[in-house]
Amino acid sequence: MTLWLIEDDAFFRQMLVDLLDGVDNVHLAHAFEACEPALAALQAGEIPDVILSDISLPGIKGTEGARRIKALCPTAQIVMLTIHDDDDTIFEAICAGASGYLLKNAPAGRILSALDEVQRGGVPFTAPVARKVLELFKGTATPVHDYGLTDREKEILLLLADGIKQKQIAEQLFLSLYTIETHLRNIYAKLHVRNGIAAVSKALRERII
Amino acid sequence: MTLWLIEDDAFFRQMLVDLLDGVDNVHLAHAFEACEPALAALQAGEIPDVILSDISLPGIKGTEGARRIKALCPTAQIVMLTIHDDDDTIFEAICAGASGYLLKNAPAGRILSALDEVQRGGVPFTAPVARKVLELFKGTATPVHDYGLTDREKEILLLLADGIKQKQIAEQLFLSLYTIETHLRNIYAKLHVRNGIAAVSKALRERII
DNA sequence: AAGGAAATACAGGAAAACCAGTATTTTCGC
DNA sequence: GCGAAAATACTGGTTTTCCTGTATTTCCTT
Numbered sequence: 001m002t003l004w005l006i007e008d009d010a011f012f013r014q015m016l017v018d019l020l021d022g023v024d025n026v027h028l029a030h031a032f033e034a035c036e037p038a039l040a041a042l043q044a045g046e047i048p049d050v051i052l053s054d055i056s057l058p059g060i061k062g063t064e065g066a067r068r069i070k071a072l073c074p075t076a077q078i079v080m081l082t083i084h085d086d087d088d089t090i091f092e093a094i095c096a097g098a099s100g101y102l103l104k105n106a107p108a109g110r111i112l113s114a115l116d117e118v119q120r121g122g123v124p125f126t127a128p129v130a131r132k133v134l135e136l137f138k139g140t141a142t143p144v145h146d147y148g149l150t151d152r153e154k155e156i157l158l159l160l161a162d163g164i165k166q167k168q169i170a171e172q173l174f175l176s177l178y179t180i181e182t183h184l185r186n187i188y189a190k191l192h193v194r195n196g197i198a199a200v201s202k203a204l205r206e207r208i209i
Numbered sequence: 210m211t212l213w214l215i216e217d218d219a220f221f222r223q224m225l226v227d228l229l230d231g232v233d234n235v236h237l238a239h240a241f242e243a244c245e246p247a248l249a250a251l252q253a254g255e256i257p258d259v260i261l262s263d264i265s266l267p268g269i270k271g272t273e274g275a276r277r278i279k280a281l282c283p284t285a286q287i288v289m290l291t292i293h294d295d296d297d298t299i300f301e302a303i304c305a306g307a308s309g310y311l312l313k314n315a316p317a318g319r320i321l322s323a324l325d326e327v328q329r330g331g332v333p334f335t336a337p338v339a340r341k342v343l344e345l346f347k348g349t350a351t352p353v354h355d356y357g358l359t360d361r362e363k364e365i366l367l368l369l370a371d372g373i374k375q376k377q378i379a380e381q382l383f384l385s386l387y388t389i390e391t392h393l394r395n396i397y398a399k400l401h402v403r404n405g406i407a408a409v410s411k412a413l414r415e416r417i418i
Numbered sequence: 419a420a421g422g423a424a425a426t427a428c429a430g431g432a433a434a435a436c437c438a439g440t441a442t443t444t445t446c447g448c
Numbered sequence: 449g450c451g452a453a454a455a456t457a458c459t460g461g462t463t464t465t466c467c468t469g470t471a472t473t474t475c476c477t478t
Contacts, residue, residue: 091350117336122339
């Protein structure tokens, strides 16, 4: 396994080099102190299997760096190694293409096992970070309120959200336009909004349709 | 660790009982063949630390069962053990509150380590499933197209999505109503829609605002 | 300096949506 | 079978949005 390291803190970098250099099956090819030289090495044609990268780096940040690395070399497995455990940073790292996320307080053994894990197709996440990801994931799907909309109301709201005009909704459902208007009035009242756009927007954002 | 098992297939259930019974620190208290008796046991006051549950069960399905178990006993850690690896089922299981997700072809050792892992706050996922979760997670955030909207257009679209009327948008931005109308016309053209609701709906669904 | 995209602005008319109030029928749980 | 909630329907009037077409200014890039 060809491994690269990106870490600006000289002390921590050396610590990692000491830990990783000489481990069986691991060839620590580079220990960069920023993303830029790593990107240059990729452009020069070098190909790593796994990259262990910090996030708070001078110049290009680790998450943005991961995105660019993935663009140049999609097969490289990137594991972030950082002190940041806030939702936004974790979210960004995953979106940038990271396959793992460890906190710097992880024991040395965890870092070694993570390298193994990521190469075998796994996703090495520090336990509390993994929990957070699941929570975030859940949050993207779960409606908080449902505002007591009836099935008919949801059906009409859904059609409205597809950009269909009231008149055409009436035709599709074999109802009078007046009925649609009444339903929409009730929907607006339940959602505490005053027009169709706000209703659709609220419904989509809160995932009630 | 008090462990419960929910698995309808008698053969596989026995296999798990054989595997788990007698393991150090694990007390296999129940091996149910459906969710209903497990829920009854919870209501009778029993409290498990970890529940290992199948998904395709007669009666209440495993995902729905997990949701109800979590409602009755939030501290119980639920690990799904199933053959289903489709996106929808995985998604549902996580939303139902599962903290782990193993495929039935996992080696016996993985099941044992998963029990440990989940109790220490981890998230035992079979490698390919974990990969899928990350992909799904990414998908919830990444805009596919941006339709070439300018910053000003996005700004106006965002205000529109907040349910603000064109006249008020004009006032807020110190612009003429005519200008807002022109911008909206351009936005509609770029998004290939014909009214404000469809524009907001498309923008929200595709996460371009 | 020229060309083009972006942002701004206007006019007139048609269509759609919104508002307030009322009313009948259907459905469903107790 | 009764009452409440839900679904359906109508009137008349106001406001907003949409459509088509045109035009000027500003800013950026080449």
